[in-house]
Amino acid sequence: MLRFADETISAGTRIGARANQPHKAGYGRFDALHLALAEAANADSMPATDDRLRRQVHLVLEESAAVSIRPNSQYDEKGGAMPRPVAHITAPWPTQEEMEKSLGISKARKRALQAIVDELKTKLSNREEAPVTTIEPEKRRKRATAA
Amino acid sequence: MPPLPDPKGVFLNVPYDEEFSSLYIAYIVGLCQLGLAPHLASEIPGGDRRLNRIIQLIQSCRYSIHDLSRVELSSAAPRFNMPLELGMTITWQILNPNQHTWFVCESEPYRIQRSASDLNGTDPYIHGGTVEGIFRELCNAFRHDRAPSVSQMLIVYFLVASALDSVFQKNGTRNPYSRSVFLDLCSLSVSLGSCYLPGKPEI
16 A cells, blocks of 8 residues: 555644544544544545544534545555455476375375266366356345245 | 475465355466476365365475455455465564565455455465466466467367366266366366476477
């Protein structure tokens, strides 16, 4: 998220005075200062994980406050999201043998499955256009069955 | 001191119920297609306490996926197993930050903020309860320049799912989460996935 930050706001007397309002209403010093800084920067929004802060901020700040507090989950990567964990896999692509070793698949198991694998590979090579469809979510399927 | 984790290993923390089985198969197919090796708690044999087995599995895997999409009440009792295993994983990851990465998956956006608000600040991967959604989110979480496309994964999924009855028959069980069926599903996914190895043209 810091990649998207290109403006620095310094806290002066005016911002300090403004921060006193939410602080007097019970917010922590840093939460209050964070809000006042966001407002001074004319920020469109401010990500916060603190539910209480999100719910009550407008009760403390004047209605003209431009800061809209949204949960982090409303941000996606395009909009400068809170990061989700991502694994960048740079290791060489494993061979089938390496995969089977990692999975603990024995040669005997593989042999026993060979007939099914051959049948599926035949299906794969004989298939016509890929039957790619969106599968209905479980809930919708259950509702349809119930109906 | 536990051994270094398998860099391809992914501990799969999912609900073991019939309604989830299509998504469970999707996880297996998707991970195998991405060159990763899924692991389930039920896969480890032995008489050791279940919790110990799960901890060993978490330690032996570089990644873990925790699907919290079905934590709702079932049979009048809430399902605590998935959040419990997620909590164990988070502790392990905090103690060993370079050895483990965990991912949380959900079917509905914003629900996790209510069901596990301590996770606020970590956005879950929302798969929408669909097989396609699972593949999409796996590709978002595990990024590889040469990963197969979602449509390729779907083709392999349909093939593996079509062989489910034969796999059940071979193993004498209709429980998709049993160790033998799980290993067969992995083996099928790897064998069929080799048809789509990176660099090979689409069939």
